[in-house]
Amino acid sequence: MAWKYGKKWVYSITYDEGCEDLLRYALPVHRRYGIPGHVALVASQVGVRRNVPGSSYDGMKILSKQQIHDLVSEGWGVSCHSLTHCGVTFENGLEEVVRARHVLENALEMEVRLFCVPGDNTGYPAARAFAEQAGYKGILTIYDRVNLPSGDLFNLGRVPLHSEYPPPFYSAYDPYKRIHQAIDLGGWIIDYCHCPMPDKPVHPAKDCTTQELEQRFEKVCQIGGSDVWLAEPNEVADWVLSNPSLVFS
Ligand SMILES: [Zn+2]
Numbered sequence: 410m411a412w413k414y415g416k417k418w419v420y421s422i423t424y425d426e427g428c429e430d431l432l433r434y435a436l437p438v439h440r441r442y443g444i445p446g447h448v449a450l451v452a453s454q455v456g457v458r459r460n461v462p463g464s465s466y467d468g469m470k471i472l473s474k475q476q477i478h479d480l481v482s483e484g485w486g487v488s489c490h491s492l493t494h495c496g497v498t499f500e501n502g503l504e505e506v507v508r509a510r511h512v513l514e515n516a517l518e519m520e521v522r523l524f525c526v527p528g529d530n531t532g533y534p535a536a537r538a539f540a541e542q543a544g545y546k547g548i549l550t551i552y553d554r555v556n557l558p559s560g561d562l563f564n565l566g567r568v569p570l571h572s573e574y575p576p577p578f579y580s581a582y583d584p585y586k587r588i589h590q591a592i593d594l595g596g597w598i599i600d601y602c603h604c605p606m607p608d609k610p611v612h613p614a615k616d617c618t619t620q621e622l623e624q625r626f627e628k629v630c631q632i633g634g635s636d637v638w639l640a641e642p643n644e645v646a647d648w649v650l651s652n653p654s655l656v657f658s
Pocket residue numbers: 425426490494527528
């Protein structure tokens with residue numbers, strides 16, 4: 410199995426919420442390593458201060474439409490992270506999944522083709538039930554695994570790239586996380602975090618630092634060499650959908 414350009418495995422990274430500080434603390438690292446990024450945006454919160462009380466990121470400035478267009482022009486991608494981030498249910502799916510796509514597309518004046526489940530994976534079954542009706546091409550979750558070429562675009566796993574994992578493990582940061590598994594399986598890693606900061610993460614179990622992000626990219630590039638395809642998720646999904654030899658359902 411070879412991916413686009415004959416690459417043997419794929420590396421992507423996504424940032425939920427799309428904080429403006431990404432421009433300062435993540436974008437320069439992306440440019441140094443030639444890795445495109447991706448932001449999962451709450452449809453009702455483009456270019457404003459995040460209004461999700463209780464969130465570690467509440468009050469942080471979210472990227473504006475122009476800033477998002479600038480990122481897209483250098484290879485970044487976007488997905489819809491629901492309408493309000495309240496958590497998707499079978500009751501609110503029409504609003505949070507279906508209408509959210511239109512609201513975000515209108516706010517950005519661009520097509521949005523992936524949905525990213527907000528909160529934890531408990532909203533996934535409901536998100537899935539509404540995703541096709543909304544016209545999405547795939548769903549990003551936080552099931553922590555490598556995606557396989559034979560996998561399902563509507564159930565994409567993401568690997569948390571966090572400074573420390575929650576109790577009882579408190580696992581230390583590992584910049585090699587799942588890289589060798591992805592190589593063995595010919596798989597696709599989609600990392601996720603929110604907004605890396607210098608020296609100290611916003612929340613240790615939701616984010617990494619800028620330095621840890623750089624370590625991750627260094628390992629991906631050093632170990633992946635010319636075998637790894639560095640791509641944002643929409644690009645990979647497009648390639649999967651246009652490649653009939655793949656068996657994504
Ligand atoms: Zn979120």
